[in-house]
Amino acid sequence: MRSYNMELRETVRKPSPGRCIYCGDDQGELxxxxxxxxxxxxxxxIFEKASCVACARTIQKYEQRILRGxxxxxxxxxxxxxxxxxxxxxxxxxxFVEVDSLGQKIRxxxxxxxAIDDAPLSFSVWQLAPPRILGEQxxxxxxxxxxxxxxxxxxxxxxxxxxxxxGVAEETGAEHVAVKVxxxxxxxxxxxxxxxxxxxxxxxxxxxxxxxxxxxLILGRGDDLAHYIGGSPINPEYESNLANMTELALGVVKxxxxxxxxxxxxxxxxxxxxxxxxxxxxxxL
Numbered sequence: 001m002r003s004y005n006m007e008l009r010e011t012v013r014k015p016s017p018g019r020c021i022y023c024g025d026d027q028g029e030l031x032x033x034x035x036x037x038x039x040x041x042x043x044x045x046i047f048e049k050a051s052c053v054a055c056a057r058t059i060q061k062y063e064q065r066i067l068r069g070x071x072x073x074x075x076x077x078x079x080x081x082x083x084x085x086x087x088x089x090x091x092x093x094x095x096f097v098e099v100d101s102l103g104q105k106i107r108x109x110x111x112x113x114x115a116i117d118d119a120p121l122s123f124s125v126w127q128l129a130p131p132r133i134l135g136e137q138x139x140x141x142x143x144x145x146x147x148x149x150x151x152x153x154x155x156x157x158x159x160x161x162x163x164x165x166x167g168v169a170e171e172t173g174a175e176h177v178a179v180k181v182x183x184x185x186x187x188x189x190x191x192x193x194x195x196x197x198x199x200x201x202x203x204x205x206x207x208x209x210x211x212x213x214x215x216x217l218i219l220g221r222g223d224d225l226a227h228y229i230g231g232s233p234i235n236p237e238y239e240s241n242l243a244n245m246t247e248l249a250l251g252v253v254k255x256x257x258x259x260x261x262x263x264x265x266x267x268x269x270x271x272x273x274x275x276x277x278x279x280x281x282x283x284x285l
Contacts, residue, residue, distance in 0.1 A: 002247070002248050002249060010044060011043045011044060011045075011046065012044065012045050012046070013046045013047075013048060014046075014047050014048065014203060015048055016030060016047075016048045016049035016050060017047075017050055017202070017206070017207050019207075020050070020051055020052035020055055021033065021047070021050045021051060021198070021199060021202045021207065022051060022052070022055040022059075022195075022198070022215050022218055022219060023052060023054070023055050023215065023219065025052045025054075025055075028052045028053065028054070029052065029053050030049035030050065030051065030052055030053075031049065031050075031051050031052070031053060031056050032046055032047065032048050032049060032050065032051075033046070033047040033050040033051040033056075033199060034046060034047075035047055035196070035199045035200050035203045036196070036200075036245075036246050036248075037063055037067060037192075037196065038081055038083065039063075039067040039068070039071075039075060039080060039081060039082065040067070040080065040081070040245045040246050040268070041081070041245060041246060042081040045200075045203065047199065047202075047203050050199075050202075050203075055218075055219060058219050058220060059195055059218065059219075062187075062188040062191050062192060062220075063192055063195070065185065065188050066184065066185070066188050066189055066192050067192075068087070070124070070182075070184045070185060070188075071123070071124075071184070072088075072089045073089050073092045073116050073119075074121070074122070074123050076088045076089055076116060077116060077117075077121055080245065089116060090115065090116060091113045091114060091115055091116060092113065092114055092115075092116050092119045093111045093112070093113055094111060094112060094113075094114060094119055094164065094179055094180075095108075095110070095111045095179070095180040095182065096109040096110065096111070096112070096164075096165070096168045096177055096178070096179060096180065097109055097177070097178050097180055098172070098174035098175070098176060098177055098178075099176045099177070099178045100176065101176065103178070106174075107174075109168055109172050109174060109177065112168070114164065118160065118164075119160070119164070120151055120152060120157050120160055120161040120164075120179065120181075121151070121152040121157055122149060122150060122151045122152070122181045123149070123150045123269060123272055123274070124147060124148065124149045124150075124181065124182070124183050124184040125147075125148050125184060125189065125268065125274055125275065126145045126146070126147060126148060126183075126184065126186050126189055126190065126275075127145055127146055127147075127148040127231060127275045128142070128143065128144075128145035128226065128229070128230040128231040128275075128277065129142035129143050129145070129226075129230050129231055130230040130231055130232070130233065130278065131226065131227060131228050131229055131230040131258075131278060131279070131280050132224075132226050132227045132228075132230070133227050133228060133257065133258045133261070133280050134230075134253070134256055134257070134258050134280070135256050135257040135258070143226035143230065144186075144226065145186065145226075145230075145231075147183030147184065147186075148274070148275055149181045149183065150272040150273065150274065151181060161179055164179060165177040165178065165179060187223075187225065190225040190226075190229050191217060191218065191220070191225065193229055193266055193277055193279060194214050194217050194218055194225065194228065194229055194279050194281075195218045196248075196266060197214075197229075197248075197264035197266055197279035197281050198212060198214050198215065198218060198264075198279070198281045200248050200250065200264055200266075201250055201262055201264050201281045201282065204250050205250065205262070208285075209262070209282075209285075210261075210262040210281070210282030210283065210284065210285060211282055211283045211284070211285055212281065212282050213228065213261075213280070213281065213282055213283055214228050214279065214280075214281050214282075228279060228280045228281070229277060229278070229279045229280075230277065230278060231275055231276070231277060231278070232265055232267075232276040232277055232278035234265060234276060234278070244269075244270060244271060245268065245269060246266070246267070246268055247265070247266070247267040247270050247276075248264065248265065248266055249264070249265040250262070250263075250264055250265075251263055251264075251265070253280070258280055260283070260284040261280050261282065261283050261284065262280070262281050262282040262283075263278055263279065263280050263281065264278070264279045264281055265277075265278050266278075266279065
């Protein structure tokens with residue numbers, strides 16, 4: 001297991017493979033690729049001249065929707081890396097609902113904006129069944145997955161959430177008010193994980209070590225994400241440090257219909273207890 005710890009500020013660079021690791025183009029302009037996106041790991045892993053301009057533009061769209069958009073508030077709260085602090089969000093929209101004594105929704109109370117330091121700290125990913133290619137027999141709904149959300153349980157954060165809910169209750173006359181935490185976009189999140197896993201596998205093993213099978217997903221030319229990415233049965237111990245933003249491991253599937261395929265284990269912010277994921281990135285040559 002390789003952990004990328006921001007406190008160490010280490011940088012690993014590898015020379016250009018001579019062509020784009022996503023589309024294979026070796027004629028156009030190539031740009032440096034951050035295997036661990038800058039927003040998670042700053043300059044920890046740099047693959048020199050490894051992505052063509054066209055692929056970089058395609059990937060950047062959904063990476064920014066995830067890292068700058070949907071996870072922007074969380075990243076600002078923990079001082080995650082950023083190239084431009086002026087782009088940091090200063091406020092967060094929180095959605096409120098009235099619930100009954102059993103926690104069931106009664107009515108929608110709308111959204112309100114709060115300074116990010118006045119809002120509860122939360123983080124969202126997706127929880128999935130193992131990749132369909134591994135052949136495990138589970139309901140299709142489990143491959144679709146469900147949102148997984150972590151909300152800080154510290155006493156100060158609990159008091160903060162209760163104070164916000166109490167204010168909305170007084171404003172609306174509701175007896176019980178709950179804060180609704182938004183989930184992260186599934187498709188963008190899974191494409192982001194597949195892209196990171198593929199880049200990591202090529203970074204570590206080279207372009208000739210396996211036949212890539214996820215590049216269409218990375219470049220938006222395919223939609224069957226659950227076939228190659230899902231939850232991982234492996235759930236190792238983790239470092240209890242928010243500086244440990246990403247964990248990655250590389251291996252080969254030992255048995256089953258995908259025996260011999262290259263797999264990448266990936267987990268974001270493990271100290272939050274986030275569900276780990278596994279991406280099947282390549283078949284044997």
